[in-house]
Amino acid sequence: MTKALYMNDSYLKEWTAKVISVKDDKYIGLDKTAFYPKGGGQPWDEGFIIKNGQKFKVIYVGKFSGQISHEVDKPGLSEGGEVSCKLDWKRRYTFMRYHTACHLISNVLYTRADAKITGNQIEMDKTRMDFSMKDYSPEKLKAYVDEANNIIKNDLPISVDYMSREEVLQNPEVARLAKGLPDVKEFRIVKIGEIDKQVDGGTYINHLKEISKIEVIKTVNKGKNNRRMYFILKE
Secondary structure, three states: OOEEHHHOOOOOOEEEEEEEEEEOOOEEEEOEEOOOOOEOOEOOOOEEEEEOOEEEEEEEEEEEOOEEEEEEOOOOOOOOOEEEEEEOHHHHHHHHHHHHHHHHHHHHHHHHHOOEEEEEEEOOOOEEEEEEOOOOOHHHHHHHHHHHHHHHHOOOEEEEEEEEHHHHHHOHHHOOEOOOOOOOOEEEEEEEOOOEEEEOOOOOOOEHHHHOEEEEEEEEEOOOOEEEEEEEEEO
16 A cells, blocks of 8 residues: 555655556556545646656556546556656745645534535635525625635744544544444545644645635535635635
8 A cells, every 4th residue: 555645744756756656557556655546626636757767657546446647648657666756846945835725624614504515626726615604695604704814914934634434423523424434434624724624635734825815716606505605825
């Protein structure tokens, strides 16, 4: 199984690894990786796997049956060899900022409106968040986002911990996805200062000020209690 380095260090940009599998000359398994596989509304990382000075561009990363697979743009890598890996850092860091902003917004929506996230999709230039919220109004949403922006100014630190399934079930406030918990024994918990902790598997920044400022650009009514908003991060 691939060791997911991004789980404990989202800022790792370069590392070495061993090729443990090659399928169809383009799907590469590594013994450890910081390339994030598509999941949880966060896109996959891109970058390069480098062998003897030759660069193989990573064009897609996915997780299949628990194994992380890296799709490269050309054949040439072989099982057993040691390689160097390098992230497309601009792409990754953008996703880290947006992902952490989603995390913060979900905290405010949950604590202020008992709203749960029903879906999200992060992109390079904007992010979409879907949430279930009663008594919705654009004015209330603006107030919640303003509150999130005020919290950002406090520049709270962000850290990682782990909890067993039993501990998470005993503390349901840490798992706020409407679809419920996946079937795993241990969960990664991301904490924002002392104000929030949530089950979370994505990449994140270390301090809230790196988000800068959240700006809602569009809202959509998706049904009785289902809402959608699009936001950007101001530099």
